[in-house]
Amino acid sequence: MFTIVHRDYxxxxxxxxxxxxxDYIETLIPEINKLSELGNMKLMINALEFSGMQPRAVLDDLKLGVTKRKKIAKLAIVTNKSWMIFLVDLIKQIVASEIKTYDNEKDASDWLMQD
Known part of the structure; x- marks a missing residue:
């Protein structure tokens, strides 16, 4: 499940x-579509309580990432899972967005608020 919270920045x-x-069809995809219409997005993904994905959700995530990759200015991923950090490091090689991983929301938020 996704919970989406809009902050100032x-x-x-x-x-x-x-x-x-x-989860993707009803929550995330419509929200990302609305945000992308407003311009470049700055996103924080808190994945500390993430436990996995259905195969179809993996495809939804890949499709969303490919179609919106040019609209994401900064992406901060908060996680304590080493496998996720490894995957993010791989993804950073093929996307234009600035992507960083953090182990806490404060550091991620500080980075997102920098211009």
Whole structure:
């Protein structure tokens, strides 16, 4: 499940549990579409409570990333999972957005608020 919180300088997406196709279709995709119409996005993804994804949700995530990659100015991912940090390091090589991982929201927020 996704919880989306709009801040002054960025949008925070909190990921809870195991993600499903329904989570993407009903929550994340419509929200990202609205945000992308406003211009370049600054996003924080808090994945501390993330526990996995259904296969179809993986495809939704890849598709969303490919179609919106040019609209994301900065992406901060808060995680304590080494496998996720490794994947983010791989993704950073193929996307134009600034992407960083953090182990806490304060540092991620500080970075997002920098111009």
């Amino acid at each position: 960025y949008t925070k997406i909190i990921v809870h549990g195991r993600l499903t196709h329904k």
